Amino acid sequence: MSSLFLRTLREDPADAEVPSHKLLVRAGYVRRVAPGVYSWLPLGLKVLRRIEEIVREEMDAIGAQEIQFPALLPREPYEATNRWTEYGPNIFRLKDRKGGDYLLGPTHEELFTLTVKGEYASYKDYPVILYQIQTKYRDEERPRAGILRGREFLMKDSYSFDLTDEGLSESYAKHRGAYIRTFDRLGLKYVIVAATSGAMGGSASEEFLAESETGEDTFVRGPGGYAANVEAVTTPAPPAQSVEDKPAAVVHHTPDTPTIETLVDFLNTHTDRKFTAADTLKNVLLKTRQPGSADWELLAIGVPGDREVDMKRVEAGLEPAEVALLEDEDFAANPFLVKGYIGPSALQSNGVRYVVDPRIVTGTAWVTGADKADHHVVDLVVGRDFTPDGTIEAAEVRAGDPSPDGTGVLEAARGIEIGHIFQLGRKYADAFSLDALGPDSKPVRITMGSYGIGVSRLVAAIAEQSHDESGLVWPRAVAPFDVHVVIAHKNNPELFAGGEALAAELEAAGLSVILDDRKASPGVKFADAELLGVPTIVVVGRGLVDGKLELKDRATGERSEIDRDGAAQTIAALVRA
Amino acid sequence: MSSLFLRTLREDPADAEVPSHKLLVRAGYVRRVAPGVYSWLPLGLKVLRRIEEIVREEMDAIGAQEIQFPALLPREPYEATNRWTEYGPNIFRLKDRKGGDYLLGPTHEELFTLTVKGEYASYKDYPVILYQIQTKYRDEERPRAGILRGREFLMKDSYSFDLTDEGLSESYAKHRGAYIRTFDRLGLKYVIVAATSGAMGGSASEEFLAESETGEDTFVRGPGGYAANVEAVTTPAPPAQSVEDKPAAVVHHTPDTPTIETLVDFLNTHTDRKFTAADTLKNVLLKTRQPGSADWELLAIGVPGDREVDMKRVEAGLEPAEVALLEDEDFAANPFLVKGYIGPSALQSNGVRYVVDPRIVTGTAWVTGADKADHHVVDLVVGRDFTPDGTIEAAEVRAGDPSPDGTGVLEAARGIEIGHIFQLGRKYADAFSLDALGPDSKPVRITMGSYGIGVSRLVAAIAEQSHDESGLVWPRAVAPFDVHVVIAHKNNPELFAGGEALAAELEAAGLSVILDDRKASPGVKFADAELLGVPTIVVVGRGLVDGKLELKDRATGERSEIDRDGAAQTIAALVRA
Structure with missing residues (x-):
């Protein structure tokens, strides 16, 4: 150590909040260069390389072949899939000396698809799994926690190319196995949760989350083995009810009831029925914008009044559209929106799309806004007094909610996303016409899977799970x-x-x-x-x-x-x- | 191979000129993504990794410690050394979502210097050698020959930090040895040539050139062991002569002599003396601009008329200034420049800096322009009729020229730059005040060396040296x-x-x-x-x-x-x- 390029620090770095960030800096593993951009000092680089090698071995073991794409990528392929636009401010864009548009690759679906198309032609060539372990770039709005969420980071990304859906399922299962072996070797405590697909479109999708209180991802799990990140939780809909036997809707004058709580108090005082927040229907106004479009569209979301709208769930459900809350000027431009008293009637008669929580089924009766200041309507019945335009998973998920698999109630925990496996399907093959010539000389459209491991993030995830008050405690497999x-x-x-x-x-x-x-x-x-x-x-x-x-x-x-x-x-x- | 991700091509790629480019593409080692930007397919990546590992082993063997910097770098450190400006269009610049300026690292002197300053304080910490093997970016004007000159490429760069000049010499010698061992293990045929320092400033500097007819670098060597790239060749000045015994300068009317050849013919016909092109003094007009400046300055260069001006030598001598040829409008703006008949007199009386080839010494007599259309002056003597403002290595170097070490004449050959070792000195330590606290508690300014190996370029350099008409012929040490x-x-x-x-x-x-x-x-x-x-x-x-x-x-x-x-x-x- 007398000649090792290492100086430990007695003090935590001022910008560090989570243990892995504090300790990796104090112990001289990494150093900050810019927000979300870090240097690896000798010990950090050793740990990173050991993790990289374990990931590589397990990928090789399932027959995946390693290649390497550039990080500097031309715009055109990303234009073909509309992601040049969809990524919005989340990618780094630049121009070369001749004015050509480039980006720093945040993920490489386009290049993998084009490369396979360039090399392979016959059905005999398939299936194939390709991977790379490569530096990636995302212009995160809030880089955080050192190397946990950086703007330059090391990722293993792999893609499977299959002729059939069954083949895709097999490739997916191979990856699932490889990921389990990888994270087991790394000594991690992790859960596999159902996940939404993010910006990539597609179907089956699971995330590997390292359990950690400091994790950014919230997930829930039920006693029967169900586990999902909150974006992916589906709400079991109660059975529809008859609309026949419900009392008629009545508008009440409800002065000074700006909140759900004051409304419930008022009704419980001024009527002879007992209401709770769960009997009210809260209508939240948002606006959405499709990628590349200049125009915002209004969207109203109805949820039971005892739950908040979880914007991460809303965003996941509406991707790739952009979502924002309404501003004062939006209300001013739409005078039919009576803030605090919005009901389905004014929304739908003014052409605002109105989607609701799955609990709001036919025959249920709700207290909601009457589209007039200081007025609410009681016993507004779904399927009789209004019909929503659809459902959306927007309401917050809470510990204690019923597990979708019917085995009990959910508990909530936090984790760090360390892996994601995901059946992309034919989205990218369609975008680039990736076909194999079948045995009958007819083209077969290829179906793809996409699989990622956050290699540099794993250094931090392991440190989060493996430290004490004195410092880091590396598992043998990755120790420097x-x-x-x-x-x-x-x-x-x-x-x-x-x-x-x-x-x-x-x-x-x-x-x-x-x-x-x-x-x-x-x-x-x-x-x-x-x-x-x-x-x-x-x-x-x-x-x-x-x-x-x-x-x-x-x-x-x-x-x-x-x-x-x-x-x-x-x-x-x-x-x- | 039935499942290997590899398809060989029967035809050479249309954009390929050199053998390594043709063969690496045909054999499925690399694929082009954009100009100077390539993907590595499985076989190419294997060769690249084997080379990388040999480079790493030899660096580790001299006690160098591996670290890794980001490629995405903030502007500030490069501003401190003025390289943000000096690099001109040769680097990729970009802005993040908050408008912050970034660049993609072309080389990392600034970061290494700042990092050592951040970790080390005492003289006891030194010396230290740090290195990284990392993807680098340069926005080359003319990317060429596949991975031979790319815009994204893999480099090993290392830096030595020493307390004394003697220490720097030792670190330099260690690197020289490591490079010799590395290139020997790779089976390369190479020469070590004296080099100019490029944009980095400094003193001792040598390049390792892989001998290759397709190489971009021209170098010369003499029978006594002297070898230099053409930019670094110094011209031995002949002894000064007496000005006393020279005939007086005479202006001749020399109609229809737009070229050196026609001028010499005219004089040999119309006078009784015999002239050759080597007796004429050709004055070439250039303009130069300092980095960050908007203003161009005129510069005139005088060379013997039998030699061309070598712009690479001029540029190397004037770095970091930009150099360009005069355009018509520049001549129009400076009517004292009589195209084809420019002489020292008009230049110097109009304040144009006039520098000459080292052969143009005191007492030598020249035929040159008389600053008047169709007129030349004969017997214009240096030190009597004009005195240049300095000398410059601008004239082309030719096979057959005397070797500067006096051992005979030079022969010329071409090579591919595969390594560069280089005593930076204190330029970067000065820019960032990198000092060690000495034993007497006084600060000691650190002196640095900079050492690079083009790792991805080596794949191509080896292929250039090792192929036949049927394909590639890998040395065992790097074969896939x-x-x-x-x-x-x-x-x-x-x-x-x-x-x-x-x-x-x-x-x-x-x-x-x-x-x-x-x-x-x-x-x-x-x-x-x-x-x-x-x-x-x-x-x-x-x-x-x-x-x-x-x-x-x-x-x-x-x-x-x-x-x-x-x-x-x-x-x-x-x-x-």
Whole structure:
């Protein structure tokens, strides 16, 4: 360590909130260059490369073939799929010296599709799985948590190309298996959740989430094994009811009821029925805009009044359209929108598309706005008094909600997305006419799968799951070194010689070793050993004269004494156990 | 190969001129995505990774430590060194969603300097050598020859940081040794030439050029070991002469002498002396502009009339200034410039800086323009009739010129720049105040070296040196596979089974194998084996029934028969020889 390019920091970096960010900076693994843009110092790069190699081995094991695309990409292929426009401000765009438009690749569906089209022609060529491990770029609005959500990051992305839907299912299953093996080898605690497809369009889709309180993704799971990210949770619709037996809708004068709570209180005071927020129908006004369009369209969403609208769920449901809340000027331009008292009637008679939560089924009766200030209507019945234009998964998902698989109630947790597998289908094959010539000489349209692993993000995800108050605690499979040898003295020549000899023996035994031979106090060295997180720490201290070394397990904190004689073999056996 | 993502092409790509480009595309190693931007298909990526690993091993062997910087870099550090401006149109610039200026790193001096400054403080920390193997970007005006000069490419760049000039010399020598070992292991034929420093400023500088007729760099060498790229060649100045004994300058009316040749003819016809082009002084007008400046300045260069001005040498000498030829409007704006008849007198009396070739020394007499249409002056003597403002290495270097080391004459050759080592000195340390605290508590300014290897370019450079009319011929150290097994039949089940068994045995013996198990004719398979260039080809053919295999050495074309029994061991021994 006296010549290692490494300086540890005693203080957390000012911009760090999550443990992995704090510790990876303090322990000298990464350094910030710009928002969401990081340098990898020697130890960080070692961990990154070890993870990369495990990902590579598992991809090779399913017969995937590695290639590498450029990160600098011309506009045209992304124009063909409309993603040049759809990505909006989320990608980096640039011009070359001749004015040609380029982007920094955020994902490579277009290039993979075009490349397979360029090389392959016959049905005999398929199926094929290709992958790359490559630096990608996204101009995130809010890069956060160090390398957890960066703007330049390392990803493994692979694509499967199959002749049939069954083939796609097999390729998908292969990836699912490879991902499970990969994340197991990395020692991660993770869940596989049903997922929406994001901007890529398609059908079957699952995310691998590393469980972590600091994760950005919220997911839910039920007792029967159901798990989904909140964007993907489907709300079981209750059975439709008869509209015949319901009381007539009545408009009430409800002064001073700007909120659901005040409305419910008012009705419970001024009528002889008991209402709860769940009996009210809250209508939320949004506007949406299709990619490339200049025009916004109004959209109204009705949800039970006891639930908030979850914008992430709305956005996932409306992708690739852009979604925004209404501003004052939008209300001014549409005077039929009586803020706080909006009901289905004014919306639908003014041509606003009105979609509702799946719980709002035929025959249910609701308290909602009467399109007039200080007035609400009670017993507005679906299928009798109004008919929504469709349903949408917009209402927040809550712990305690029934699990869609009927096995009980959901619990909520947070995770970090580390992998995504996903049946793209024929979207990109259609965009580029990727066909194979079939055995009957007729073209067969190829169907694709898309599969990603956030390789650099994994460094942070593992650190989030594997640290304590003293520092990082790397699983053996990804640790920057196998063994950390601490010479527990500032300058004692025998101990220095002993430490150097031991390190040489360990290396001769095939282990990678970091030797703390700095002329620093034992306390500083012990603290740094804890901070760096190498799984096995060997202390060369006073016991050496009696032929003893101290061994410490970083994860458990267990200490033991071993004989100096044969120490390299003892430690090698431990590391390889 | 029946499932390998590879399709070979029978035809050369239309845009390819040099052999490496043609063959790497035909053999399915790389594919073009945009000008100077390529994808690596499976075989190409394997070769690239093998080269990368050799480079890494040799860097590690000199104690260099690997790190990795981002490619997406903020403007500020490049502003501090003025390179944001100096690079002109040669870098890719972009803005993020918040309007911040970024560039795609063409080279990383700034980041390395800032990073060392961030981590290190004491003289005890030094020296240190850091390196990265990283994708770099340059917006080349003329990307050419496939991956030979790309706009996205893989480079190893390293930097040394030393306390003293002697330390820098040692770091430089270490790199020189590492580069020699690297290029030797890669089987390259190369020369080490003295070089100019390019845009980076500094002192000692050498380039490693792979000898190749298709190379962009011209270099010269003398019989005594002198070698330099043409930009770096210094012209030995002849001794100054007395001005006393020279005839007076006389202006001649020289009608119809627009060229040096017609002028010499005219004088040889109309005077009784004999002139050659070497007796004339040709004055070439250029304009130069400092980086960031809007204003062009005129510059006149005088060279002996038997030599052209070499713009690459001029540009190298004037860097970082921009250089351009005069346009008609420039002549119009400066009527004292009488095109074809420009002489020192009008230039210097009108304030144009006038620099000359080192051969134009005091006491030499010249025929040159008389600043008047159809007139030239004879016997214009340096130091008597005019005094240049300085010298410049502008004249072309020719085979047959005297070697600057006095050992004989130069010969010229062409090469591909594959490495550059270079003593930067304190330019970047000065820009960012990179100091170490010395033993006396006084700051010591750090001195740096900069060292590059074009990793992706090496794939092409090796291919340029190692191919024949049938295809690529890889040196063992970088071949995509150790052995190419050809099943010399379209569908014979015994031969297919025999080929598969042999391939499995070879892999079990630790060799990497490509097996041609395609249902294609032997002719197609043999042609592809030659094209792909794996060094050892094993043919599984009719001899198999008699327990025989055919072995072919791709480089020499030698064929031999070996026993099927023990074939894996025989071949493994050959590969590892």
